[in-house]
Amino acid sequence: MNYVLKKFPSSRMRRLRMKPFLRNLVSENSISVNDLIWPIFIVEGKNEIQKITSMPYVNRFSIDRLIVELEKPIKLGLQAIALFPQINADLKDDNGIYACDPNNLICRAIQKVKSCYPDLGIITDIALDPYMTHGHDGIMVGDKIANDKTLEILKKQALVFAEAGCDIVAPSDMMDGRVGIIRETLETNGMKDMVIMSYAAKYASSFYGPFRNAVKAQKLTRILDKKSYQMNYLNSDEAMHEIALDLNEGADMIIIKPGMPYLDIVYRAKNQFGVPTFAYQVSGEYSMIISSSSSNNLNEMDMIIESISCFKRSGADGVLSYFTPILLEYLKNN
Numbered sequence: 001m002n003y004v005l006k007k008f009p010s011s012r013m014r015r016l017r018m019k020p021f022l023r024n025l026v027s028e029n030s031i032s033v034n035d036l037i038w039p040i041f042i043v044e045g046k047n048e049i050q051k052i053t054s055m056p057y058v059n060r061f062s063i064d065r066l067i068v069e070l071e072k073p074i075k076l077g078l079q080a081i082a083l084f085p086q087i088n089a090d091l092k093d094d095n096g097i098y099a100c101d102p103n104n105l106i107c108r109a110i111q112k113v114k115s116c117y118p119d120l121g122i123i124t125d126i127a128l129d130p131y132m133t134h135g136h137d138g139i140m141v142g143d144k145i146a147n148d149k150t151l152e153i154l155k156k157q158a159l160v161f162a163e164a165g166c167d168i169v170a171p172s173d174m175m176d177g178r179v180g181i182i183r184e185t186l187e188t189n190g191m192k193d194m195v196i197m198s199y200a201a202k203y204a205s206s207f208y209g210p211f212r213n214a215v216k217a218q219k220l221t222r223i224l225d226k227k228s229y230q231m232n233y234l235n236s237d238e239a240m241h242e243i244a245l246d247l248n249e250g251a252d253m254i255i256i257k258p259g260m261p262y263l264d265i266v267y268r269a270k271n272q273f274g275v276p277t278f279a280y281q282v283s284g285e286y287s288m289i290i291s292s293s294s295s296n297n298l299n300e301m302d303m304i305i306e307s308i309s310c311f312k313r314s315g316a317d318g319v320l321s322y323f324t325p326i327l328l329e330y331l332k333n334n
């Protein structure tokens, strides 16, 4: 800021806060339907709406049900969804083979959603945890997650989802080099315009707990945390390094995850790289807002709006949020 700061009383900061229209005119940020991505859990079956105990009001939908559930949000301006599967236990293994099956749950969901709503953006998660018996994002060799072996599966998964017709592949596994190998695979298979939205800075976080319950990958076995591949939350320079690598390897957009406790990372990333930057308001943040509002005289809708607004203020171009459906309704009415 380079203006000369006037002193009180020639300057009274409250003047511009006195009336709604003044506050509106001078607001520096806003949220719109174009800022929101709705993460959705899907499951096999017919007309299934399964409650997720760890995330009140969030459900898993079967594909046919998803089509119904999307109708209203799309009318209200929904731009894009991010699909996450809950895979039946008998289809899981230690190699994530089902992730690359062109007829898997995600591929069928992409095709169905695209046939009903061709303009809705579909983002798919490139990671193996929902498909693995042990719940990790990579292939295990001994007591380690094998980076390069995992890349071989991830590139197939990305290609299969791209060929099924998704618009964006979003690698969230945090293996080294995955964006590059996915980009190369897409290029050599005629998918030059496929967008890669990389979870560039993804931290090993306790805030993912409810999500792991939602996709039934909550019981990590053999290695009990994801700290050997997801980032240490004490670090910020390292996030800039991760982002630089992913951009060099061919990412078009980046995600910072989790969201609210990591706004400094969003701010830094946007300032340093100036690329499309998204924040993921993850399952634990969702559940925290829901559970605190029911008990402590907190207004849930106000908290939700404030949280999304703060993402925008920090520099995020958009937010992945489980609150998207009610936010769309709110934005329509306000």
Ligand code: PBG
Pocket: 125, 127, 128, 129, 137, 172, 173, 207, 208, 209, 210, 211, 212, 226, 281, 282, 283, 284
């Ligand atoms: C898996 C994945 C996770 C989330 C999105 N993709 C969980 C994890 O890394 O363990 C978490 C999202 C959320 O908590 O809402 N690759």
